[in-house]
Amino acid sequence: MTARALVVVAYVVLALAAVALGLAGRAGRLGLVSVTAVVDSVRVSRTGRLVVVLGWAWLGWHLLAR
């Protein structure tokens, strides 16, 4: 397997894990809660809000500007 294929497989596995976590959280399975609930609890503090917003900003810069 080439390095490129390994990277692609890694991204696909992580994407599937994210989807599984999202679905499990929405359904309340495995003791998980929704991402929205986690983000809301993180955003109680200013630091948490800034971290979340910086992550969002980085995603936009990474995918849309570069």
Next chain:
Amino acid sequence: MLVRPDVRPGLVVGAGALYAGLASLTRPLTGAAAVAVAVPAALVLVRAWRPLPPRLPSRLGPPGAARTAVAWGVVLVLAAAVELVAFVRQPAYNVASPDLPTLSVLLDPLTSGGPTRFLAWFGWLWAGWQLARR
């Protein structure tokens, strides 16, 4: 300016679509695209800096929030590690490595132009709006 509450969501969607339409005309790796990202990012950052009214749930969050945060943290850290390895192996900042592509390189066919670039812009702006309005 006062806007009727029932009209506000439509205005927000319209403004977002207009901005996404204009921003999607910019090309990646240009100053215009960087500015188009920076403007809404700065607005949401300013909003995040402001203290929130005391109506949010407790810092601990609902039961299971810590476990969920750890699970998502593992996924995000692993994704960041793959991304970082791919990025540092690039021959230059703006030259992708064909052997170790970053996420943006893999998604480039979708985010570099056309309707899918508009949708990516609109989705990103929508996420930012959700962060700003809470």
